Amino acid sequence: MINATKKWIFLKVSSVILIPLMIWFIINLALIYDKEYFDVVSFFSTQPSKFLTSLLMIVAFFYFSLSISAIFEDYIHDEKIKNVANKGLYIFAIVIPLITIIIIFNLSI
Amino acid sequence: MENNNPLSPHIQIYSWNISSLISISHRITGVINILVLTFVCLWISLLLLGETNYDYIKFFLQSIFGKFTILGIIWSFSFQILSEVRHLFWDLGYGFELKTSKITGLIVIFGSIIFTVLIYLFGRNIF
Numbered sequence: 001m002i003n004a005t006k007k008w009i010f011l012k013v014s015s016v017i018l019i020p021l022m023i024w025f026i027i028n029l030a031l032i033y034d035k036e037y038f039d040v041v042s043f044f045s046t047q048p049s050k051f052l053t054s055l056l057m058i059v060a061f062f063y064f065s066l067s068i069s070a071i072f073e074d075y076i077h078d079e080k081i082k083n084v085a086n087k088g089l090y091i092f093a094i095v096i097p098l099i100t101i102i103i104i105f106n107l108s109i
Numbered sequence: 110m111e112n113n114n115p116l117s118p119h120i121q122i123y124s125w126n127i128s129s130l131i132s133i134s135h136r137i138t139g140v141i142n143i144l145v146l147t148f149v150c151l152w153i154s155l156l157l158l159g160e161t162n163y164d165y166i167k168f169f170l171q172s173i174f175g176k177f178t179i180l181g182i183i184w185s186f187s188f189q190i191l192s193e194v195r196h197l198f199w200d201l202g203y204g205f206e207l208k209t210s211k212i213t214g215l216i217v218i219f220g221s222i223i224f225t226v227l228i229y230l231f232g233r234n235i236f
Contacts, residue, residue: 012200015193026186030232033179034171037160044153053153057146064143071136100150103157 007066014063021056041107050104057097065093127214135192138185145182180229187224191217 032043043049069086076082123129155163169175195213198204204213 012197015197019190019193022186022190026183026228027231029179030183030228033232034167034175037156037163037167040163041156044156057150060146061143064139064146067136067139068143071140096147096150100153103154107153107156 007070011063011066011070014059014066017059018056018063021052021059024052025056044104044107050107053104054097054101057100061093061097065089127211127218131192131195131214131217134188135196138189138192141185142189145185180225183228184221184225187228188217188221191220191224 028043028049032040035043044053068089072082072085072089076085152166155166170179195204195217198213204210
């Protein structure tokens with residue numbers, strides 16, 4: 001199997017997982033965005049929220065990094081710039097969710 | 110080794126239609142969504158710093174500008190969800206006919222607006 005096929009399969013599998021997670025995210029965002037500090041902390045402190053937010057971050061950053069990498073492939077003509085942009089993107093897609101997950105699991109009322 | 114893969118031409122050379130509008134909007138909302146999720150990560154990080162530091166972000170989110178930002182975020186995610194469902198149907202081999210493609214494109218545009226309103230009202234406990 002060539003790399004582009006693997007990338008496409010990863011993209012499709014992650015998008016199927018991401019659709020219900022994004023629905024969950026926007027509904028809860030509308031519910032809590034302007035709530036008081038303790039309400040927001042208590043939302044993120046429950047086990048289902050910790051699990052679903054962590055899963056959302058992992059899958060979303062994975063999916064978006066693959067999608068944006070495809071945009072780089074289409075529009076960046078210089079190979080060196082494209083490689084640097086892709087590496088930067090992958091580091092960003094690993095570090096940001098990792099830090100967030102550590103913070104979420106340290107949150108408590 | 111030099112890569113001779115063909116590259117996409119720039120979008121301005123095409124005449125606009127529903128499919129191209131949805132396609133470029135799908136990419137733009139994808140970029141917006143990753144930026145939004147990065148800010149959500151920052152928002153969650155601010156929770157660790159305590160209530161006093163959280164007041165700054167709460168002040169912004171409770172303002173009119175904050176409410177419009179949230180509406181924009183909900184629309185951007187709704188658009189991405191519906192557009193992705195449309196892509197998944199294409200992957201299964203359905204919806205390639207020109208008429209069907211136009212109809213599903215319109216469903217994505219108007220459906221995302223309807224979804225946004227319904228989700229925002231649900232969040233405000235209006236129903």
